[in-house]
Amino acid sequence: MSEHNPFPGEKNSGHVWDDNLRELLNEPPTWWRIGFHASWIFVVLYTLMYPSWPLINTHFKGVMGWTSIEEYKQDMGAIEEIRAPFEDKIKTLSSADILADEELSNYVVRSAKVLFGDNCAACHGSGGQGNVNFPVLADDDWLYGGTITDIETTIAAGRQGMMTAHAAMLSTGEIDTLANAIIAGNIASEPLYAEKGCIGCHGADAKGMAMMGSANLTDGIWRFASADQLASVKYTIAHGVNDASDAQSRNAVMPVFGGGKLSDTEIKKLAVYVHKLGGGLQVADATEGATSSTP
Amino acid sequence: MENIRITTVTNQAEVNQKQVDELYEEAGYWHVNTGDQVIHSKRMPGKYRTIKWYTASIWLIYFFGPYLRWGDRQAVLFNIPNRQFYIFDITIMPQDVWMLAMVLLFFAILLAAVTSIAGRVFCGYFCFQTVWTDIFTLIEEKLEGLPTQRRKLDEEPLSARKVRIKAIKHSLWILIGVFTGLSFTAWFTDAYQLWIDLFTFNAPMMVVITIITFTIGTYVLAGFMREQTCFWLCPYARIQGVMYDSETILPTYDKLRGEPRGKLKKGQPIEGNGDCIDCNQCVAVCPTGIDIRHGQQEGCITCALCLDACDSVMDKINRPRGLIRYSSLDELTGVPQIPLHKRPRVLVYFGIMALAIVGLFYGLTNLGTFDLKVLHERQPLFVQQSDGTIQNKYVLKILNKTDKDMSISINAAGPEGLITQGIKEKTRLPANKLSSFTVFLRIPKENLESDRSEITFRIHSFEEFEDSIEYESMFYGPQPVKREQHERNDHD
Numbered sequence: 188m189s190e191h192n193p194f195p196g197e198k199n200s201g202h203v204w205d206d207n208l209r210e211l212l213n214e215p216p217t218w219w220r221i222g223f224h225a226s227w228i229f230v231v232l233y234t235l236m237y238p239s240w241p242l243i244n245t246h247f248k249g250v251m252g253w254t255s256i257e258e259y260k261q262d263m264g265a266i267e268e269i270r271a272p273f274e275d276k277i278k279t280l281s282s283a284d285i286l287a288d289e290e291l292s293n294y295v296v297r298s299a300k301v302l303f304g305d306n307c308a309a310c311h312g313s314g315g316q317g318n319v320n321f322p323v324l325a326d327d328d329w330l331y332g333g334t335i336t337d338i339e340t341t342i343a344a345g346r347q348g349m350m351t352a353h354a355a356m357l358s359t360g361e362i363d364t365l366a367n368a369i370i371a372g373n374i375a376s377e378p379l380y381a382e383k384g385c386i387g388c389h390g391a392d393a394k395g396m397a398m399m400g401s402a403n404l405t406d407g408i409w410r411f412a413s414a415d416q417l418a419s420v421k422y423t424i425a426h427g428v429n430d431a432s433d434a435q436s437r438n439a440v441m442p443v444f445g446g447g448k449l450s451d452t453e454i455k456k457l458a459v460y461v462h463k464l465g466g467g468l469q470v471a472d473a474t475e476g477a478t479s480s481t482p
Numbered sequence: 483m484e485n486i487r488i489t490t491v492t493n494q495a496e497v498n499q500k501q502v503d504e505l506y507e508e509a510g511y512w513h514v515n516t517g518d519q520v521i522h523s524k525r526m527p528g529k530y531r532t533i534k535w536y537t538a539s540i541w542l543i544y545f546f547g548p549y550l551r552w553g554d555r556q557a558v559l560f561n562i563p564n565r566q567f568y569i570f571d572i573t574i575m576p577q578d579v580w581m582l583a584m585v586l587l588f589f590a591i592l593l594a595a596v597t598s599i600a601g602r603v604f605c606g607y608f609c610f611q612t613v614w615t616d617i618f619t620l621i622e623e624k625l626e627g628l629p630t631q632r633r634k635l636d637e638e639p640l641s642a643r644k645v646r647i648k649a650i651k652h653s654l655w656i657l658i659g660v661f662t663g664l665s666f667t668a669w670f671t672d673a674y675q676l677w678i679d680l681f682t683f684n685a686p687m688m689v690v691i692t693i694i695t696f697t698i699g700t701y702v703l704a705g706f707m708r709e710q711t712c713f714w715l716c717p718y719a720r721i722q723g724v725m726y727d728s729e730t731i732l733p734t735y736d737k738l739r740g741e742p743r744g745k746l747k748k749g750q751p752i753e754g755n756g757d758c759i760d761c762n763q764c765v766a767v768c769p770t771g772i773d774i775r776h777g778q779q780e781g782c783i784t785c786a787l788c789l790d791a792c793d794s795v796m797d798k799i800n801r802p803r804g805l806i807r808y809s810s811l812d813e814l815t816g817v818p819q820i821p822l823h824k825r826p827r828v829l830v831y832f833g834i835m836a837l838a839i840v841g842l843f844y845g846l847t848n849l850g851t852f853d854l855k856v857l858h859e860r861q862p863l864f865v866q867q868s869d870g871t872i873q874n875k876y877v878l879k880i881l882n883k884t885d886k887d888m889s890i891s892i893n894a895a896g897p898e899g900l901i902t903q904g905i906k907e908k909t910r911l912p913a914n915k916l917s918s919f920t921v922f923l924r925i926p927k928e929n930l931e932s933d934r935s936e937i938t939f940r941i942h943s944f945e946e947f948e949d950s951i952e953y954e955s956m957f958y959g960p961q962p963v964k965r966e967q968h969e970r971n972d973h974d
Binding site: 296312314315316317325326406407408463465 | 859860861862865866867868869870873875920922
């Protein structure tokens with residue numbers, strides 16, 4: 188081909204098209220060659236340093252011994268280190284002491300969010316707003332008491348609501364009268380209230396007793412809230428709560444989280460977290476509330 | 483028939499070939515240096531050379547600014563990890579960063595304004611590429627001699643002398659590179675501590691990487707790339723080029739006066755020739771290696787060094803100065819020049835710049851000592867309390883912008899009977915930190931007229947910072963309609 192080359196002496200490959208279009212054998216540009224060599228050198232070094240080549244049963248580990256899980260563990264270690272002073276204190280202090288310590292309780296409010304989300308939010312809602320048939324934790328109305336120790340006990344030991352089904356004991360008219368009085372907020376002055384023995388559990392002032400977990404009937408906060416609250420109250424009176432003799436009885440069970448399901452530290456944290464949701468009572472408040480007369 | 487067609491085709495091909503050849507011929511004169519030759523430009527004293535030294539000295543601030551102190555801290559410090567910018571007694575935090583947009587806007591428009599008035603002033607007088615290259619070539623001249631000697635040295639075979647000279651030159655260049663990187667880093671970390679860290683080998687990885695990157699960048703860009711950076715790498719060079727118009731003053735060769743050019747014969751100009759004696763001094767001094775007599779071109783960074791060169795030659799041959807001078811196209815072609823204040827472009831530019839300045843001034847005078855954001859708890863929106871009040875939960879994020887702890891009060895105003903819970907009368911707000919507080923508000927149900935009521939949080943700081951800030955938020959409650967239903971039920 189070279190003997191027919193119309194452009195001899197020029198560095199071309201001998202391929203000529205359309206009279207003068209030909210392929211030249213120029214060196215690639217320097218910048219391109221630098222980039223090319225830098226690239227493969229990078230690849231070789233990278234695969235030597237980091238886990239890379241597949242082998243028969245394993246893979247080449249890389250001379251640095253780096254793994255992503257190890258890096259993750261190191262990062263977690265760094266976080267644990269920051270948390271350690273708080274966690275150590277929480278371990279030794281009681282929940283009441285943690286609550287009293289502003290810094291520690293702030294730490295708990297921020298860090299126990301995940302714990303609350305995993306264990307409590309399914310029933311009580313992500314912000315303690317409650318759900319149908321599950322109590323609100325963000326208000327100051329507590330069936331079993333709202334002090335930090337009460338809350339801790341509730342989480343650790345669980346709770347089981349109890350109310351006798353009254354369908355067989357009361358007439359429909361009596362249930363109507365009682366339910367309407369409860370909705371109106373004047374149940375304590377309703378003669379049937381004392382007469383039919385409601386007073387035994389709900390108390391003379393109808394404000395409930397934390398010892399028994401009986402509901403406050405005067406505050407307009409409903410354990411079994413419903414769009415038609417009157418019907419809901421009638422239902423509760425008729426069928427009770429957790430009454431084994433009535434198949435339609437209301438179900439109200441707080442599971443046990445103590446005894447290994449959650450650690451003591453986790454329960455303490457959750458108690459503080461729930462207390463701080465918006466309605467936790469101070470010890471003084473709780474006793475005052477029990478003795479105060481109708482507002 | 484067939485023959486005629488072939489002839490026509492051949493003629494046509496010849497004509498095409500001729501046109502193509504002419505194109506190539508034209509291109510042959512068009513010399514663009516793509517880095518295959520090193521520009522060794524001559525240094526000449528003169529008016530613009532002096533101006534250049536003054537403008538270049540602005541970069542001394544870059545090198546020595548970080549060592550200024552203000553109280554017990556660096557006067558100007560851009561603390562990225564802590565997201566705090568200190569500029570003398572001003573502290574700028576992320577939420578004030580919109581002011582950066584004002585600064586950028588101002589400088590972007592300043593570039594446009596200056597370019598439309600006087601060309602690539604930034605390129606010629608201020609740009610780090612120009613200034614650093616200038617310093618690098620100065621070192622080169624001091625070590626290797628004048629351009630001719632430099633070219634000779636480059637072509638010489640390796641010798642002990644050549645190696646010694648080159649080694650010193652490159653070490654000095656690298657040293658400047660290191661110092662450039664170090665000075666850059668010093669704006670972002672305590673400058674004095676930086677030196678200590680470097681000499682005790684305790685400098686953070688980021689610092690070392692930054693210094694190495696800048697060293698390599700400086701060494702390569704100012705030592706080797708030089709004018710090629712302006713030709714092919716820098717976008718501003720191209721952007722500024724399109725901002726010229728016929729009113730822009732640029733270093734221009736006065737063709738009418740200079741042409742036809744010709745060399746002197748026996749020390750005297752030839753009769754009928756123009757003022758240009760084709761001495762090529764303007765080309766010799768050009769740092770980008772262009773010939774300004776070809777007119778305005780992409781390689782011209784408008785550094786005006788050719789003006790100095792030409793003026794000194796004109797002085798020698800007793801001709802008036804200004805054969806090459808700052809002149810607009812209008813001036814050269816005899817079109818009446820429009821004064822600055824009548825050019826719409828310039829007026830619009832200055833208007834935008836004024837706006838940016840006003841914005842910046844407003845921002846800097848209204849920084850405040852703290853900042854407040856209120857987040858309303860969504861789940862639950864509200865809860866009813868046992869005493870018949872409705873409770874809403876809020877998270878207040880309060881930023882203390884000062885470097886001193888302050889004591890604040892948090893208050894809320896809204897419908898009658900509003901009670902604030904969960905906050906102490908006086909709260910400590912740690913310096914330079916964002917603190918969050920959970921606040922509960924309670925309002926008696928009967929005082930709520932709607933399911934949403936407006937409330938206002940007011941934060942007041944005591945002691946030396948007497949300052950207050952307000953934030954409007956919402957208080958949620960049950961639908962009043964529902965209440966009416968309840969009331970109706972009561973009557974049943």
